[in-house]
Every structure is written in C-alpha cells, then in structure tokens.
Amino acid sequence: MFEKRSTGVLLTLPALVFLLVLFVLPVMVLLTRSLALPEGWGLGNFASFFSSELNRTIFWRTLRLAATVTAACVVLGYITAFGVLSYTKERRGMLTGFVILPLMISPVARTYAWIVVLGRTGFLNAVLTSLGIIDSPLRLLFTETAVFIGLVQLFLPLMVLPLLSALENLPRDVIPAAQLLGASRLMVLFKVILPLTREGLVVGGTLVFTGSVTAYITPAILGGSKVMMLETLLYQRINVANDLTGAAVIAVILVITTLAANKLLRRLATPRQRQEAR
Amino acid sequence: MLKSIALGAAGILLAGTALADTPTLTVSTYGIAQDDFRKILFDPFEAECGCKVVVDIGNNAERLAKIAANPDGYDLVAFSDFGALDAANRGLLQPIDTSKLSNYDKLYDSAKDPVGNKMAVGYTIYATSIVYRTDKFGTVNSWADLLSDKAKGQVAVPNITTTQGPLILHMLAEAAGDKDVSYANEIQKLADAKGDIVTFYERSSQLTTLFAQEEIWLAPTGRYAWGNLLKTGLPLAWATPKEGQTGGMNVLSMVKGSKHPDLALKLIDKWLSTETQTALGNALVDSPANKEARLEADKGALMTYGADQINSISFIKPADLLAHQEQWIKDWNAKISQ
Known part of the structure; x- marks a missing residue:
C-alpha cells in the first residue's frame, strides 16, 4: 500500500510505543513481581496462593459464577438477538439502542438499583408477595444469586451485540433449508445456527467471561464479603494489606484465566474437521 | 518597540526568578473536601508564608507507597494514626518539635501524641x-x-x-x-x-x-x-x-526528607489553630481535635464535638x-x- 516500507513502519510506531509502554511493560512488571521470591525466581507465590483453602474456594467460586453468567448470557443473548431480528430494519435500530442503553449508565448506579429491586421491601419481593407465591420476603441481597443477577444484567449487552451481528450475516435461507430437509428445531439450532454464528459466540463469550471474572463493583456491593471473588480479594490485598506481591499473583491468575477461557471458547466453537486438519 | 520588547522580556525573566524562589510545600492527604481545604486552609496559608502548597491525594495505602518510593518529594502528610505509625516504623517520618506549635496545648490529650515519639499530632477525631x-x-x-x-x-x-x-x-x-x-x-x-x-x-x-x-x-x-x-x-x-x-483519629506528620521543615511546622500549626479547626468543623469537613473550637449548634450536633463525646472514645x-x-x-x- 505504501511506496516505502518505512512509511508503514513509521505510521504504526505511535500505536506500537503506546502498547509497549502502557500495556506490555506493566504486564511484564506484574509478571516479574508475581514470580519474584526472596531466594530467586519461581512459582512459589502461586503455590502458596493455592495452598490456602479460602483462596481455592474464592478461585472456584469466581470461575463458577463467570461460567454460569456466560452460559445465561448465551441463552438470553440468542433469544434477544432473534427477537430483535424479527422486526423491520427501522425498528431494529431502536431495539439495538435499548439493548446498549444499560452500558451508558454508571455500573455503580445500576448496581444500587438492584438493591432497590432485590431488597426485602423491593419490587421483586412485593410482586411475589402480592401474587401469593411467598409468605414472607425472600433474602436475595448479599447472596451469590444477587451477584449472578447483577452480572448477567451488566454484561448481557456485550453478548447480544456480537450475536446480532453474527445472526444478521447468517444466510436467510439456511434455516428453512434445514427444516425442509427434516431437521428438528433443536437440530437447526445446534447443527446450523450455532456453527454459523460461532464467531459472535466466541467474541461475546470472551467479553462476558472476562468481564465477570474481573468485575469489582457488582460483587462488592451485591455480594459483600460473604461472597468474595478474586477481584474483591485483589482489592483487599492491595488496599488494606498493602501486599503488592499477593495482588500481582491474583492479577496474573486473572489474566491467565481469561486467556484460557478465550482459547477454550475458540476450541469449542471450531468445527471438529477443522481442528483435525490443523 | 524594541524598548517595550526588552522591558517585557525583563519582566518575564524577573517573574520566572520570583517563581523559582517561591518555596513549594508538598502535602500528601485524603481526597475528601479538597475545595474546602483549599479555601479554609491552603489559600490563607499561601498568602501568609509566600509559598505554594501542592496537594497529592489518595488513601492511606496508596500514599504510603508513594512516599516510600519518593521520600524526598513530600513535606507533610495526613494519615490515620496507624498509617502514621506504619510510616514512622519504615523510617519515613521525623519527630515534630511540638514546642514550636502555638496551638499544641489546645489539643485534646488523646490528639497530642497518638503514635508515640512525637511522630504525629491528631487533627481530627x-x-x-x-x-x-x-x-x-x-x-x-x-x-x-x-x-x-x-x-x-x-x-x-x-x-x-x-x-x-x-x-x-x-x-x-x-x-x-x-x-x-x-x-x-x-x-x-x-x-x-x-x-x-x-x-x-x-x-x-x-x-x-x-x-x-x-x-x-x-x-x-x-x-x-x-x-x-x-x-x-x-x-x-x-x-x-x-x-x-x-x-479513630487522623494525624499530621512531617516527612523525614522534607526540604522545608519550618514551613511544614507552620502549616501544621495553622491546621490545628482554633480558627481553622472551627471553620473545618462548621463546613462539616472534619470534627475538631482543638478543644477551643466552637461549632454552630446544628453543625456540632452532626460532628464528633465536645469533651464529653471525645473523652468517651475508646481508641484501638x-x-x-x-x-x-x-x-x-x-x-x-x-x-x-x-
């Protein structure tokens, strides 16, 4: 594209320097700190992190919550995306606007709103009580369920948007074609729609999983210290205990977890034949 | 024309020299109510001392890490009492010569030497x-x-x-x-x-x-x-x-590497003065540690105010x-x- 190769190099230089100084370098510092031991280098800090039963509980809770939030967002994301696509093009724009509306509200305000909805005198308990489904208000706040609900609402738009774009690119006639050939609804979903929209699924899944693993405000406010997650533990290590090494270890674990999740999602979304061909 | 340019240049040079000569006092403190602090404390102090007050804000842990990394970059620090003790144990603070503080005797007893070795004085309780x-x-x-x-x-x-x-x-x-x-x-x-x-x-x-x-x-x-x-x-x-x-109590300490210890001491004295403590209390910023501070009744009712309140506190x-x-x-x- 450029006559001289050097012009291209020069043009990419600012972005390269930006990434190096503000991303690669800090990540290296983080990694170095987590591997530094009093007597040299090694994985000792990680071993001691995982030797604590509490840390293991928090680690698995974080993974479990992030995985269930991602799964819930996949299901709700497909339903929402299909719903939006069933409207005319003009309406779709407006509905997509509604989908991304929550992203424009501060996460703190959104999370506080959940206190109003999920509280003992809140909207949900009022509805359930008036319908006679429950006798006394349920304790929903400050439980894992509250964190789950808060995270699903927070990250659902990040799943819907890539799925919308993937479904829009889906050839219109593949679904009727599959049905004509005798495929059941489930077969259409698993054999046709999922494989053809996998890119959207991988992008959305990675965003939701990464977001859930690294979220701080929602677990801190809706869960409190009864539902500790890796991110709230990290905050505690750095801001209260002044333990930079402990915080670096957790940060590295978070980075590795999200990279692994992305890899896993890519693998799940790649058809078997292509995996074998590699 | 040439003359006016020369005069202008001389003016800029002089102003530059004056600026360079103005001592700068760097204060590490909490982020809350900085506008009130500027109006009630820092601006009047700058006018009195002919110096400039630069404020670096953050919580205890953040600021402790910053001072440890750059011990010559700060003059005065506001911490919680245990934050100050932590900093003192790390050798980052110097003792305060309380004989030079005209407002020292006006403090409640618990605020006089909360950390030990005169490493801090309490400014709010x-x-x-x-x-x-x-x-x-x-x-x-x-x-x-x-x-x-x-x-x-x-x-x-x-x-x-x-x-x-x-x-x-x-x-x-x-x-x-x-x-x-x-x-x-x-x-x-x-x-x-x-x-x-x-x-x-x-x-x-x-x-x-x-x-x-x-x-x-x-x-x-x-x-x-x-x-x-x-x-x-x-x-x-x-x-x-x-x-x-x-x-709890928040305290003021002098950083060991301070380049202007005399000015830092003067700012501590002003911070503890009846006038400043009353104004900060009435602005609902900090409850006074100075027992001579008199707050307006409705403001005092919201703060930790008066000997009865302060003396009933069991500190950790x-x-x-x-x-x-x-x-x-x-x-x-x-x-x-x-």
Missing part, C-alpha cells in the same frame, strides 16, 4: 457507635446488642477491611471483657452469627440505602455518616453504649492494629468470607 431505628429496635445499650436475638436478620456490620471493621472487634471484646487482641473470640462470634447479619458492608454510604430500604434496623458506623443517615427521615438514634464509643492502639491487622483479616476471611 471521629466517634464510632451504633445507629439504630428507635421504632423497631427500642434502645441500644451495649455493643453486645449487635449480636442479640432482637438484631437477628436486621443488622449490618462493617467488613474487616474497612477502617471501622477492627473497631467493632475492639468494642465487642470490651463488651465481653476480653483482653485478647487477636480478637479470635469476637471473629468467631461474628462467624457464628453470619447467617443473621444482613451484610458486612464496605462503605458507609451503603448504610443510607440499607436503612432507607428497611434492610436493616441497626449498624455501627462513624460519626461522619450521621448527617446523611438523618436525611433518610427515619426515626434513627445514635447509641451511647455502656462500654462507651470507639473511634495503633501499634495493636499494625501488629495484628494481617492476622485479623486472615482469621476473618477463613471464618466469615468462606
């Missing part, structure tokens, strides 16, 4: 007690009421990682007559009652929502949250438990906090955050 719904709970008489049958499912307790967390353990121990500062018994009691405690809160601002939404009837908190809690319009009261109140020793905090957090995490 706040009380911590239990706020409760008078219509739902009746009266709170003791810190032990937090874990009473009546409080089951209606109480929020500060998390161990907040400034208030250790204070609650301290008062539960006082109520039980327990002298063991490992607070193992108190943490166990909270762990046993975990299912009956609505939440272990992280920020005092959460309490306003929790009370307003009728999630809780009682919770321990610092006096600084009292004004906002009253705004809910609920029938709330500030308890006077028989074991007394607890509380900063050395105890520093020595045991890590263990408390570990114990708390293992028993409560599981």
